[in-house]
Amino acid sequence: MLENITLQINEHVYLKDPVTSELGISIVGKSIDLLYELGFEDFTFKKLAVAVGSTEASIYRYFENKHKLLSYLTMWYWAWLEYRIAMGVINIESPTIRLKKCIQILTERVEEDGVFSQINEVKLNHIVIHESSKVYLNKQVDEDNQCGFFSSYKNIVKRVSDVVLEINKDFQYPHMLISTVIEGANHQRFFAKHLPRLTDVVEGKDTVVSFFQELVEKTIKH
Amino acid sequence: MLENITLQINEHVYLKDPVTSELGISIVGKSIDLLYELGFEDFTFKKLAVAVGSTEASIYRYFENKHKLLSYLTMWYWAWLEYRIAMGVINIESPTIRLKKCIQILTERVEEDGVFSQINEVKLNHIVIHESSKVYLNKQVDEDNQCGFFSSYKNIVKRVSDVVLEINKDFQYPHMLISTVIEGANHQRFFAKHLPRLTDVVEGKDTVVSFFQELVEKTIKH
DNA sequence: CGAAAACGATAGTATTACTATTATATTTGC
DNA sequence: GCAAATATAATAGTAATACTATCGTTTTCG
Numbered sequence: 001m002l003e004n005i006t007l008q009i010n011e012h013v014y015l016k017d018p019v020t021s022e023l024g025i026s027i028v029g030k031s032i033d034l035l036y037e038l039g040f041e042d043f044t045f046k047k048l049a050v051a052v053g054s055t056e057a058s059i060y061r062y063f064e065n066k067h068k069l070l071s072y073l074t075m076w077y078w079a080w081l082e083y084r085i086a087m088g089v090i091n092i093e094s095p096t097i098r099l100k101k102c103i104q105i106l107t108e109r110v111e112e113d114g115v116f117s118q119i120n121e122v123k124l125n126h127i128v129i130h131e132s133s134k135v136y137l138n139k140q141v142d143e144d145n146q147c148g149f150f151s152s153y154k155n156i157v158k159r160v161s162d163v164v165l166e167i168n169k170d171f172q173y174p175h176m177l178i179s180t181v182i183e184g185a186n187h188q189r190f191f192a193k194h195l196p197r198l199t200d201v202v203e204g205k206d207t208v209v210s211f212f213q214e215l216v217e218k219t220i221k222h
Numbered sequence: 223m224l225e226n227i228t229l230q231i232n233e234h235v236y237l238k239d240p241v242t243s244e245l246g247i248s249i250v251g252k253s254i255d256l257l258y259e260l261g262f263e264d265f266t267f268k269k270l271a272v273a274v275g276s277t278e279a280s281i282y283r284y285f286e287n288k289h290k291l292l293s294y295l296t297m298w299y300w301a302w303l304e305y306r307i308a309m310g311v312i313n314i315e316s317p318t319i320r321l322k323k324c325i326q327i328l329t330e331r332v333e334e335d336g337v338f339s340q341i342n343e344v345k346l347n348h349i350v351i352h353e354s355s356k357v358y359l360n361k362q363v364d365e366d367n368q369c370g371f372f373s374s375y376k377n378i379v380k381r382v383s384d385v386v387l388e389i390n391k392d393f394q395y396p397h398m399l400i401s402t403v404i405e406g407a408n409h410q411r412f413f414a415k416h417l418p419r420l421t422d423v424v425e426g427k428d429t430v431v432s433f434f435q436e437l438v439e440k441t442i443k444h
Numbered sequence: 445c446g447a448a449a450a451c452g453a454t455a456g457t458a459t460t461a462c463t464a465t466t467a468t469a470t471t472t473g474c
Numbered sequence: 475g476c477a478a479a480t481a482t483a484a485t486a487g488t489a490a491t492a493c494t495a496t497c498g499t500t501t502t503c504g
Contacts, residue, residue, distance in 0.1 A: 011422040039361045044460065050365040055483055060462075086492080093480095133355045139261045141416045154419045173433045176410055179438075183409050184402040191401060194363045197376045200394065211395045215402075217330065218440045238450090245451080266491065282493075324453055460491070470481070473493070 006116070007079040012147040016062050024062055025118050026052045031069055034121040040070060040131045058186045067138075071149055074132045076122055078152035080116070081105070085156060096165040100213055104191045107185035107212045112151075129186045156182070169218045177219060181212050228338070229301040234369040235294045238284050242443045245342050246284055253291055258345040262292060262353045289360075293371055296354045299346055300374035301339070303327065307378060314439045317388040322435055324382045329401075329407035351408045378404070391443045399441060405433050 006019055018024030030051040035043050043066060045059045051117035060206075063069040065076075065108050085217070092098045144150070161174035188208050191198040200207055228241055240246030254275040257265050265288060267281045274281075283293040310327050314320045332347035358372070368370070383396035393399075410430045413421040422429055 005237075021481080041360060045462085046460080055485090056462085057464090058482060061481080067459075088290045130359055133359060135351055136417065137355060137412070138263060145417060150420075150488085151419055154417075157420050166443055173429060173436075175420055176429070176433050177437070180402065180406040180410065181414060184406055187401065187405050188398055190359070195367060195376075196360065196380050198397055199399045207395060207398070211398050214395075215399070215437070217443045218443065219437045221440065243450080267489080267493085277454090278493085280451060281494090283450080287492075314465085446504095448501100448503085450499100451500080453497090455495080458492090461489090463486100463488080465486080466484085468481100469481080470479100472479075473494080474475100474477090474478105 007083065009072060009075050010148050010151065013068055013075060013149060014063055015060075018072075019118075020064050023052070023054060025059065027054075027062055028061060028073070029120075032073065032120055032123050032127065035070070035073070035127045035131065040066070040134055051150065067135075067140075070131060071126075071135050073124060073153060074128060074135045075130070075149060075156065077128050078156065079115075080121070082152050082156050082159070085159065090161075095163055096217075097218065099160070099163045099167060102163060103181060103213050103216050104209055106156075106160070107170065107209045108184055108209075109189070109206065110148055121154055129189050132186070133183075154183075164216075164220055168222060170222070171220045174220075177216065181216060185212060229305065231294060231297050231301065232370050232373065235290055235297060235423065236285055239281075240284050240294075242341075245274070245276060249276075249281060249284055249339055252344075253441055254295065254342055254345050255285070255351065257292070257295070257349045257353065262288070262356055276303070278326060289304060289357075289362075292349075292353060293357050293366065294333065296350060296357045296399060297371060297374060298341065299354070300378065302343070304374050304378050308380060311385075313370050317385055317389075318439075321382070321385045321438065323402060324385060325435050325438050326431055328404055329376075329431045331411070331430075351411050354408070355405075375404075378443070386438075386442055390444060392444070393442045396442075399438065403438060407434060 009017075011017065016024065018028045028213040031048055032041075034051055038047070045056050045066060049056045049059050055140055055172075064074065070128055072073055085105050087144050089098045092101060110121050114119045122131065122210070136144070145169070156173055157178045160178045164171055164177065188199050190199050231239075233239065238246065240250045249270065253265075253270055256270055256273055260269070266287060267278050271281050272406050283292065307324055307327050310323050311320045314323060332343050335343045360365070380396050381402045383399045384400065386393055386396040401436045407430055410433070414423050414430070422433075
């Protein structure tokens, strides 16, 4: 369903919009497979070129470098999250339930979505967990920010912060709280897999969602 | 004062212990200056060699690569934090006040310390904020973990978690809470400088400490 | 004082991250 | 339907990076 909807991504992140050609779509699709498999450090445009059956030079016509490509994927993920949050809270009147739903969407494990056929959301979620911090933890962050690379992220934080304020208009740190939840959920998923002593994993239960829902609920109480 | 105390760092992270020679100390000291200035991506052993007035080959006799060097610095920082927490809570009887103090130490801006003369703690804190995620967000993390690279980090989380449990023995997610605070504080400091819309900055007040103290206090309440 | 370790100097290699050029194929606009 | 523009493939090449290797000299330490 909804096969022909696509997410609009900031045009400064690519040189040529990848969704406008077969090759571009293939570059994005294969880059997800390769980043998932190799991690950002071992991922190169040479390997990507081989994977899509093209050449390095052709990849460079779409993306300036691998950092921009990672930014593109992360921006797509945020835009997708923004869309899912907007859909997920439609018709929910109670701000408390709406907030709970937002936190759930922000922190839950991603399942195959299938709405956007060209993108594997499960692998992309894995990439976001493992690599997305690298999108902003660098020297170009201010320039990228000026180009609007983080607008979807900011929109999400703003949107959910507003629900927090609906519940408690005096709460002083709504943006800190929500950005902490978003980053925190990704980190906890990483820790659960690689550094379990830094977390609290329980068999058969998604503690990440419960933890952050409880944390938010209690923190914003009067 | 206490000029001759040094922090013991896991010996698998270096090839030759840098504190055992002038050159080694100089490598560590200058690497902090350079990482602070250039960021991890633009930092190279060639540049470091020039800065210490030595050669690339000599640097490689101390550290296998720049990732291990960053790990060394981060491990030093965690060991230092562990030490400061241990000192900071001595003689505090009340677990509530002890916890508050722990959160303060974990989240406050770092001031010049001067106890460890060879290391600039302010610059190191900046490096930890900007680069330390890269220490574990990579493919070697499991191997590094097996070597014990994260033991100080785990100790801190365990130590503060125990205080949480002293206050509320039924709280289910003490480790998640504390690791979220540690990572979260670093991220919020980064956001405050580069992506302020993701945070809540107030003139003349350190909102990061207040926010996390309030968050922890409320979250662990019955 | 002799052996071992540390260091500096130099050289060299494979890979990466690009840039440039040209020939061919495809699309588009008139 | 054809010229012009555009997209791609193929190839080549460069500068920087991340190392590894060798060797002679100095320093240290037992």
